[in-house]
Amino acid sequence: MNFWEKATGSDLTREWKAFQARAEALPGDHQAAWGQIIAHLFPYGDFTGRNLLPxxxxxxxxxxxAAADGQSVHEVLGDDIGGFCTALAGGAGARTYRDRWREQLNGSVARKLSRLGG
Structure with missing residues (x-):
């Protein structure tokens, strides 16, 4: 990937189109699970989402x-797709983008207050 692709995000567009094409080949229940996986994993992404691609x-x-083996989504992912995604992202303590932004904001406020306090 060259600088231009990274700067414009065209590499991400290409990846997402490839994911979409692969997902469209899945059976309906597997496609629905894919949509839920995306929704549950997005909070763990960075600004661009590149860290989520692998x-x-x-x-x-x-x-x-699972689809090729004839397994159902329930057999593979279990009842809790959100929990499955949390485990994929690094466990229950994994930091989301909200956590990172909150820490950054708290640090900025603390620095400003320390300057005002003397």
């Missing part, structure tokens, strides 16, 4: 393998 690729590969 995780999403692996999750989609798992759904593809």
């Amino acid at each position: 995780i999403l690729d692996a999750a989609l590969g798992l759904l593809e393998a």
